[in-house]
Amino acid sequence: MKNFALIGAAGFIAERHMRAIKETGNQITAATDQFDVMGRMDSFFPEAEFFLDFQKFEEYLSEHQFDFTSVCSPNYLHAAHIQSALHAGTDAICEKPLVLFPDELEAVEKAMEQSGKQVFNILQLRLHETIIALREKIKSGPKDKIYDIDLTYITSRGKWYYESWKGDKNRSGGVATNIGIHFFDMLSWIFGEVENSIVHAYDDNKAAGFLQLKQARVRWYLSLDYNDIPTNVKLKGMRTYRSILVEGDEIEFSEGFTNLHTISYQHILNGKGFRAEVAKPCIILTHQIRNAKPIGLKGDYHPLLKESIS
Template sequence: MKNFAIIGAAGFIAERHLRAVKETGNRVVAATDTFDVMGRMDSFFPEAEFFLDFSKFEKFLSEEQKTDHPIEYISICSPNYLHAQHIQSALNNNAFAICEKPLVLYPEEIEAIEKAQLSTGKKVFNILQLRLHPTIIALREKIKNGPKDKSYDIDLTYITSRGKWYYKSWKGDIEKSGGIATNIGIHFFDMLQWIFGEVQNSIVHLYEADKAAGFLQLKNARVRWYLSLDNNDIPLEAKERGMRTYRSISVEGNEIEFSGGFTDLHTQTYQQILSGNGFGLEDARPCILLTHEIRNTKPVGAIGDFHPMVIK
């Protein structure tokens, strides 16, 4: 049984990490968050220490690392802009880090974590769960076994409605979240590069607080992408079914259905990490660099090969 700690234990995604630790037969011995209503801990690890003050959490951590039952893994579910700091804290306290997406926001943070990994001998793992989705794995195998010189035409559309609260939280602050392409798009950008190869060219057609669109030329694909937080963008047929999220990826005009199959992907990710695998810094690097480039690129408008919803 491995000992875990969790940073950002009150966040939405943290419950999946708590469940993953439990379902892999391990335990959380300490958790921290600035939010103090933490009843969810009672369903998973009621005996875990809990800290509102991060400095007290780090003090507890440093003391635990001197014992014969140290904390071996620290799961990071904090806001995006704190990831780099919390990864460094985990590595410097002689623990492996397991971090939610995006791993970090800025290229220079990648370099700092590289140095920390080298000096501590520990690693950071990123949650890139789409790489474990059965449908995505099947698509990758199909492309891998297909024509080597083919360039596929792809449309990516992801709309996930958000209310007014979103723009007043850290998620609505581009300096803290990285903006819409980073906050909700990074998994898809990672998945597309994992399947179709590295980015050769990127064009941004639209970039606003609640929506963004662009074009990617990958090694083996031409991708028109559109991301939105605006409920008005949800297609009518989806709205009529009460849906507030719409996800679509078409390859050569054929829809890739992967709306299901997400329930245990965090647990599978933890199993991979605990067995000596997992996705590390080098796996995360390409999508971090791409999203950083996207948010710092001036949109060109509806010019060239753009996603149909840009006109809408």
Template sequence: MKNFALTGLAGYIAPRHLKAIRDTGNRLVAAADPHDSVGIIDSYFPDAAFFTEIERFDRHISKMRRQDSKEKIDYMSICSPNYLHDAQVRLALRVGANAICEKPLVLNPWNLDLLQEIEDDSVGDINTILQLRVHPSLLELRDRIRSENGRRHAVRLTYITSRGKWYKYSWKGDPVKSGGVSTNIGIHFFDLLMWLFGDVEKNEVHISEEERVGGFMALEGADVEWYLSLKENDLPERTPEGQSTYRSITVDGEEIEFSGGFDDLHTRVYEKTLDDDGFTIEDARPSIQLVHDIRNATPQQPSESFHPFVKGYSLEEV
């Protein structure tokens, strides 16, 4: 049984990590979050120490290491806001633990180089969560693509997830802290597409706004038209009433169905990580580089062949 600490306990994604820690037969001994709405922990690890100040959390887990306590941390799960990931990964390594960090591992690609140097000098390893890579349907799709001997595909990615006014007042609405729309809601899809179809050969951004971004990229094995949005009026008219999210990935006109099977993906990633087969800095690097490039790109006029595909993008309905 391994000992875990966790940062970002009050956040949206933390329950998936709590479940993964429990379901892999391990225990959470310490957690931190500046917010104290963390009653969810009672369903998992009610005896874990909890801190609202990262400095006291740091002191506690450092003390456990120095005393070689039975609660010495083996792994730290990092579920905090994106801009804190880098520093908290370094905290994990400094106390002799392995890091399991939510995506994005960092916001800028050059931060990966420093983390790699620190990891090389540390006893702990750095791993991240790329849970779509363990989804059974997507693993089958990848096997199918690899069996097609280099056939080139046409792909469309549309992800619209409407957000209320609160969003722009939170860290998620601050591009400096979240990386903006392409990073905050898109990075796992971009990682998936490169995992399926190879590295980026061409990247064009056609629209870049506070709440939506879209463009075209040529991957080694696919041409991809993509669109990400937080705007409710971008939802297709056929979206069921009360549903605030629309997600679609098509390959050669065929919808990829992977709406189910999400409940245990974090647990599967944890299992791989605990078996020394987790997702590393180098696994994370391509998508972090891509969203950085998207974030800093100057929008271009779409080519005549570009085919907008949501009503908010103004030509045709989905």
């Protein structure tokens, strides 16, 4: 049984980490968050020590034996919390994005070198059965084929979103980082490294662009705007729409997400986790995307962009 600490225990994603730790037969013995209503802990690890004061949590971490620290805090705190975990002598498991900025990644890499500990990023789409099957299909196909892909991900958010840290691109990384980085990682894992990136539009609630990968031309569109969701999806009462078209064929992967965090943890515990160097290309890519100058309706842009702008 491995001993875990948890940072950001009150966040939405933290419950998936708690469940994964429990389902893999391990335990959380210390957790921290600024939010002081933590009833969810009772369903998983009611005996865990809980700290509102992060300094006291760090002291406890350094004075006791821990194997891993899971980082589920807001994006802009990941780098600091990962370094804290490493310097306390634990390996770290962090939600996406690993960090926001390339210089933060350099600091994390330095902390790994100093501590001798590792950082693992949750990249659960790489463990989705449908995505794995697609990758195998591409790998067994023609090596010189360039596939045409449309990526659409619309996950509508209420007004609260823009008042929270998630709505601040300096703290969340903006749309491309906060909701897009998993998909960029998945596509580059399947179709090869990024050779060129063009940004057509970038705003607080949507972004669109084009990626030239080694084996794919990708038109991508990311949005938080409910108005962008197709009518037939709205009629079903759904507020999220995801679609990946490969050569015009829909890749359906709406199902199979329920246990991917548990699979991710088992993957890490088996010595096969996704380390910092795996996450690095997409950290650099999303940093470039949010700092690029959008070119508008020029070149090969996603078909939804014209509707959105008009």
